[in-house]
Amino acid sequence: MTKEYTHELNEEVRSVSGGYTLDTESTLDVDGREVLYVLGSAVVDSSCCGMGGCRYALVPGFISKLKDRRNQAGLWVSDVEPVVDEAARKRITRLIEQRETVQQIQFWG
Numbered sequence: 001m002t003k004e005y006t007h008e009l010n011e012e013v014r015s016v017s018g019g020y021t022l023d024t025e026s027t028l029d030v031d032g033r034e035v036l037y038v039l040g041s042a043v044v045d046s047s048c049c050g051m052g053g054c055r056y057a058l059v060p061g062f063i064s065k066l067k068d069r070r071n072q073a074g075l076w077v078s079d080v081e082p083v084v085d086e087a088a089r090k091r092i093t094r095l096i097e098q099r100e101t102v103q104q105i106q107f108w109g
Contacts, residue, residue, distance in 0.1 A: 003108065005036065005060040007067065007076040017047035027063065028095050034063045035092055036080055039100060054103040057096050059083060061108055082108040 012021045020042040028035045038060070043053040061080035071077050083089050093105050 002064050002079040002081050003061070005078045005080045006071060007078065009038075017049075018042065018044040018053075022058070026099075028092065028099075030062075030088065030092055030095065034066075035083070036060050036063050036066075036078065037092075037096060037105075039102065055101060057100060057102045057105045059092060059096075059105065059107045080108070084109070 022040040024039040038058045061082040064079040067076040
């Protein structure tokens with residue numbers, strides 16, 4: 001099953017206690033298939049409990065169609081297949097951790 005991924009970088013999303021920003025997109029070759037992952041930073045800067053932050057990766061999934069169309073806002077849209085196989089998730093996690101400095105990696109479900 002494929003899902004649409006909208007490419008939108010450098011737009012801060014704010015919440016009550018902080019915010020996050022996706023800033024970098026990259027791909028990995030995993031057993032002949034290309035995986036899209038996105039890096040971002042989260043900051044807790046307006047919480048009553050203190051401040052903090054982390055660098056993270058979001059993995060939308062295996063690329064079916066990369067930036068093949070634009071949405072109504074003019075942003076690129078890709079089709080991805082979420083990574084559901086646990087062994088594949090572990091392999092992708094190891095590869096990202098070798099390439100990037102991140103505290104957590106989240107997969108689309």
